[in-house]
Amino acid sequence: MSPPMSQTPSGRHPMTGNLMTDEAAVEGHGFEEHEYDVVVVGAGGAGLRAAIAANDAGARTAIVCKSLLGKAHTVMAEGGIAAAMGNVYADDNWQVHFRDTMRGGKMLNNWRMAQLHAQEAPERVLELEEWGALFDRTGDGLISQRDFGGHRFARLAHVGDRTGLEMIRTLQQRAVALGIDVFMECTITEVFKDSGRVSGAFGYWRDTGRFIVFKTPSVVLATGGIGKSYQITSNSWEYTGDGHALALRTGASLINMEFVQFHPTGMVWPPSVRGILVTESVRGDGGVLRNSEGNRFMFDYIPEYFKAETADTEDEADRWYDDKTNNRRPPELLPRDEVARAINTEIKADRGSPHGGVFLDIASRRDAEFIQRRLPSMYHQFKELADVDITAEPMEIGPTCHYVMGGVEVDADTGASRVEGLYAAGEVAGGMHGSNRLGGNSLSDLLVFGRRAGLNAAYYAERSRARRPKFTDAQVKAASVDAVAPFSAEGEENPYTIQHDLQDIMQRLVGIIRKSEELAESLVEIRALKERAKNLAVEGNRQYNPGWHLALDLANMLVVSECIAKAALERQESRGGHTRDDFPGPDPMWGGLNLVLTLAGDDQVELKHQPLPVLPDELQRLFEAQQ
Numbered sequence: 001m002s003p004p005m006s007q008t009p010s011g012r013h014p015m016t017g018n019l020m021t022d023e024a025a026v027e028g029h030g031f032e033e034h035e036y037d038v039v040v041v042g043a044g045g046a047g048l049r050a051a052i053a054a055n056d057a058g059a060r061t062a063i064v065c066k067s068l069l070g071k072a073h074t075v076m077a078e079g080g081i082a083a084a085m086g087n088v089y090a091d092d093n094w095q096v097h098f099r100d101t102m103r104g105g106k107m108l109n110n111w112r113m114a115q116l117h118a119q120e121a122p123e124r125v126l127e128l129e130e131w132g133a134l135f136d137r138t139g140d141g142l143i144s145q146r147d148f149g150g151h152r153f154a155r156l157a158h159v160g161d162r163t164g165l166e167m168i169r170t171l172q173q174r175a176v177a178l179g180i181d182v183f184m185e186c187t188i189t190e191v192f193k194d195s196g197r198v199s200g201a202f203g204y205w206r207d208t209g210r211f212i213v214f215k216t217p218s219v220v221l222a223t224g225g226i227g228k229s230y231q232i233t234s235n236s237w238e239y240t241g242d243g244h245a246l247a248l249r250t251g252a253s254l255i256n257m258e259f260v261q262f263h264p265t266g267m268v269w270p271p272s273v274r275g276i277l278v279t280e281s282v283r284g285d286g287g288v289l290r291n292s293e294g295n296r297f298m299f300d301y302i303p304e305y306f307k308a309e310t311a312d313t314e315d316e317a318d319r320w321y322d323d324k325t326n327n328r329r330p331p332e333l334l335p336r337d338e339v340a341r342a343i344n345t346e347i348k349a350d351r352g353s354p355h356g357g358v359f360l361d362i363a364s365r366r367d368a369e370f371i372q373r374r375l376p377s378m379y380h381q382f383k384e385l386a387d388v389d390i391t392a393e394p395m396e397i398g399p400t401c402h403y404v405m406g407g408v409e410v411d412a413d414t415g416a417s418r419v420e421g422l423y424a425a426g427e428v429a430g431g432m433h434g435s436n437r438l439g440g441n442s443l444s445d446l447l448v449f450g451r452r453a454g455l456n457a458a459y460y461a462e463r464s465r466a467r468r469p470k471f472t473d474a475q476v477k478a479a480s481v482d483a484v485a486p487f488s489a490e491g492e493e494n495p496y497t498i499q500h501d502l503q504d505i506m507q508r509l510v511g512i513i514r515k516s517e518e519l520a521e522s523l524v525e526i527r528a529l530k531e532r533a534k535n536l537a538v539e540g541n542r543q544y545n546p547g548w549h550l551a552l553d554l555a556n557m558l559v560v561s562e563c564i565a566k567a568a569l570e571r572q573e574s575r576g577g578h579t580r581d582d583f584p585g586p587d588p589m590w591g592g593l594n595l596v597l598t599l600a601g602d603d604q605v606e607l608k609h610q611p612l613p614v615l616p617d618e619l620q621r622l623f624e625a626q627q
């Protein structure tokens with residue numbers, strides 16, 4: 001049977017073509033069923049790159065995604081793809097990129113992932129170009145590279161401030177041209193196992209609510225992040241932590257979940273657009289941060305760790321934009337965790353802007369033609385959403401939940417999780433970025449590790465050909481009963497109310513600055529929400545029913561939020577995207593530890609300490625040589 005690019009299918013019996021009744025679907029006899037070697041869950045950069053790699057390795061591959069193809073979160077990426085191509089600065093190379101990434105992550109990164117990422121990113125960017133991506137060029141025709149925080153050299157390959165769109169367009173066209181099957185607007189709710197090995201995946205079509213089952217030995221999770229657990233976020237509706245939760249329920253582990261990146265610059269006004277991202281490129285291209293007194297306050301927040309490489313006067317900082325040879329960068333381009341904390345402090349000290357942010361000013365520093373050419377989306381975003389002309393006046397901005405460093409614990413080389421047949425890549429995977437991600441390092445991460453996960457999932461499928469795992473009718477029936485449970489619940493809880501309450505808890509108690517008492521309180525409150533969620537009831541039927549979709553997503557958001565809060569309470573230090581008011585500095589003891597989360601019976605989150613893999617001497621020397 002040929003599945004579906006255009007996706008209205010579903011609801012039809014695969015053999016007879018007859019429309020299935022709800023009862024038939026729930027009874028488990030009329031399921032739409034498909035068989036593949038590799039099923040990739042997610043069609044962002046990581047999922048598409050994984051699917052292309054799996055297909056190239058000879059695996060029958062499907063992509064399943066809960067939104068339309070081309071609509072994944074990756075499309076929103078603005079600034080660029082970090083890769084040490086050396087096009088703008090010949091001195092750039094993988095060793096410098098590796099070192100920047102590790103320092104940005106405060107040395108908590110999985111060093112092997114950071115190494116592979118830095119080594120392979122340039123090749124992956126060139127490959128995108130070969131497949132049709134049109135990057136901005138330097139004067140001599142090479143791929144242009146822009147500055148971003150924490151990167152020693154300008155190294156982000158970009159297409160204006162619409163890089164994600166070009167990346168998705170290119171990968172999507174390639175995947176479609178290769179004939180990879182795509183199931184879009186289809187949500188996966190469960191991964192099946194047979195004797196500890198992945199045997200399939202279960203989901204539903206969002207339009208009809210009908211169930212669908214994939215028989216497969218390899219599942220690649222590429223589902224992105226968790227931002228919808230917070231009130232103020234740059235993330236889209238899709239970021240409900242599905243892949244994180246699927247991994248936990250399948251028996252895999254999560255690491256680094258306490259590290260959530262609050263991007264320093266999200267819109268703050270009007271309320272309807274609060275949280276929408278203002279790209280770091282604005283600062284990379286000369287924008288500066290000021291408080292209500294007009295002070296360029298970032299000079300007051302340069303941490304000891306970055307003093308040697310950060311300009312400490314306005315003159316020196318401004319000279320850097322024209323002559324970057326001195327390498328002392330403006331403090332606005334410190335890593336995101338540093339800038340977000342500084343903004344937060346200014347706002348709390350009553351030096352904020354009228355709507356609770358601070359000012360980001362590029363208007364007084366660059367002419368209108370430059371701004372419109374380099375930052376066209378930002379220009380339109382502010383003009384249309386906030387009636388602000390960024391070529392003439394400053395923007396009001398404030399921190400917004402943007403990215404989760406934590407995710408599925410994977411083998412660096414293969415993307416394999418602890419569960420045989422289960423792989424993860426992209427934002428849903430943990431380890432690569434340590435405690436804080438540098439801007440631009442996500443898009444390159446998607447390409448490098450998407451490819452690796454896809455390839456290895458395909459190799460595994462091939463190895464398992466003689467002994468394919470199977471799922472049972474009982475597993476399918478149980479998954480469908482769980483999925484429709486909210487329709488028959490007696491309770492009166494509304495999914496939107498629970499989501500609202502969860503976002504409030506996470507924003508208030510597990511936000512940028514954290515405290516022991518508040519984190520402990522958040523855990524009590526999240527567990528109370530989990531209890532309330534048992535009484536969730538939804539009305540209507542399964543045909544396009546957003547309330548039902550949210551009810552299913554909520555279970556994921558709740559367990560992932562619990563993981564974040566639990567790990568944040570445990571880690572008694574401040575590092576990267578985890579700032580503790582009661583433990584303000586980094587602590588070497590915690591700097592050697594990962595916190596690993598698993599799920600025990602009865603939906604209990606368990607946490608263990610795990611020593612970090614030791615950095616080999618030859619990589620350690622890179623830090624000594626370049627201090």
Ligand SMILES: Cc1cc2nc3c(=O)[nH]c(=O)nc-3n(C[C@H](O)[C@H](O)[C@H](O)COP(=O)(O)OP(=O)(O)OC[C@H]3O[C@@H](n4cnc5c(N)ncnc54)[C@H](O)[C@@H]3O)c2cc1C
Pocket residue numbers: 041042043044045046047064065066067071072073074075076077078079080081082163164186187188189222223224225234235236238242243277402403425426427428439440441442443444446
């Ligand atoms: C506004 C913005 C700008 C950014 N700019 C940059 C930048 O310039 N450079 C950079 O490096 N990073 C940037 N980032 C971060 C980067 O875009 C993301 O980290 C990255 O795109 C994540 O890609 P992904 O492939 O992991 O997930 P996504 O692109 O989010 O794809 C996830 C996919 O999983 C699917 N999915 C989720 N759950 C399910 C389920 N249960 N069943 C089926 N499908 C499911 C979704 O439908 C989607 O197709 C930016 C982020 C934002 C929000």
